[in-house]
Amino acid sequence: MTITSTQTGLSPQQQETFLREGYLVVEDLFTDADLQPVIGEINEEVTRRAGEAVSAGELSSVFAEAGFERQLTLISRETDKVARSIWNGILCGPAIFNLIRHPKLLDVAESLCGPELIASSVYRLRPKIPHYGFGAVPWHQDSGYFEPYCDKALVLTVWLPLVDATPENGCLEVIPRKHQGEVAAHTTHAPTGYLVIREDAMPQGPSVLAPVRKGGALLLTNRTPHASGLNTTDIVRWSMDLRYQSAALPTNAAIPRLDGESVPSPERGVPVACYPPEADFLVRSRLRPHAVVTDPAEFQRLRTTHQARPVTDRWRLTDTPFWNVRGQ
Numbered sequence: 001m002t003i004t005s006t007q008t009g010l011s012p013q014q015q016e017t018f019l020r021e022g023y024l025v026v027e028d029l030f031t032d033a034d035l036q037p038v039i040g041e042i043n044e045e046v047t048r049r050a051g052e053a054v055s056a057g058e059l060s061s062v063f064a065e066a067g068f069e070r071q072l073t074l075i076s077r078e079t080d081k082v083a084r085s086i087w088n089g090i091l092c093g094p095a096i097f098n099l100i101r102h103p104k105l106l107d108v109a110e111s112l113c114g115p116e117l118i119a120s121s122v123y124r125l126r127p128k129i130p131h132y133g134f135g136a137v138p139w140h141q142d143s144g145y146f147e148p149y150c151d152k153a154l155v156l157t158v159w160l161p162l163v164d165a166t167p168e169n170g171c172l173e174v175i176p177r178k179h180q181g182e183v184a185a186h187t188t189h190a191p192t193g194y195l196v197i198r199e200d201a202m203p204q205g206p207s208v209l210a211p212v213r214k215g216g217a218l219l220l221t222n223r224t225p226h227a228s229g230l231n232t233t234d235i236v237r238w239s240m241d242l243r244y245q246s247a248a249l250p251t252n253a254a255i256p257r258l259d260g261e262s263v264p265s266p267e268r269g270v271p272v273a274c275y276p277p278e279a280d281f282l283v284r285s286r287l288r289p290h291a292v293v294t295d296p297a298e299f300q301r302l303r304t305t306h307q308a309r310p311v312t313d314r315w316r317l318t319d320t321p322f323w324n325v326r327g328q
């Protein structure tokens, strides 16, 4: 379901479509110039880490001349260490921070999550390397990873390609209209370690591929079943997935709470955050603007010093004593 963006948040028609289908592709949200700072920052970090691998004798060259789309492909033919070292939410530089709080994205997020906006701790950088097994992501709902308390609320995923995402390089695939019921039972996917919906719990219905051109975004709810395939091209399918939620949901962001917001409480089973392992922050607010994080250094501090709390072990997948809301 593709609708061209209005640049000032989503139109009522876009909102309706998203809520009905569980996903929406928004085209032309960003210009190349909007995305260049984050691409530059990532590229610099790849080159820096590749340089370290060259010094350690693990790589023959940093392959800088190959450019953003191909450099990591060439590096990864010799070692996957560089790609693995930047995967997920490890990078937290100023351009990533500025992308997460970009007004165009916040307008979109506000349309669906309301004006008191938390940037969820779960943001991920995904360099999907050509023909790399760990690049394919099995069928899951993001809520499979989150606290059960947050299942019925919206934690919005904004999936943002930094190159054109196509079926050939492993764009996402979704099952429309399966985002309303209970979260399906998940288990561990061997050998990647990702969560995957259990075969006997897989929502039945036709899936659709969701290619997105650079500059566009795919919006998903936290209960939308989605997956992505292998990258069979020779460029890296670079993407970021960013998440937003209302401040009325559990959050570990340091904010003054308003009446009616869900503060942690063992008695009422309210967890400290929808995803306690990483740090949330307030990204837009009219009612407590002084608590909005605007300093890249503060963002970096939050990302690197957060005291991780595990998520409830709802799928009983490990013997780890997972944090339990009643035992905090």
Ligand SMILES: O=C(O)CCC(=O)C(=O)O
Residues within 6 Å of the ligand: 126, 128, 135, 137, 142, 157, 159, 170, 171, 172, 226, 227, 228, 239, 241
């Ligand atoms: O980028 C991908 O291939 C998968 C992304 C994903 O599963 C997610 O954002 O939840």
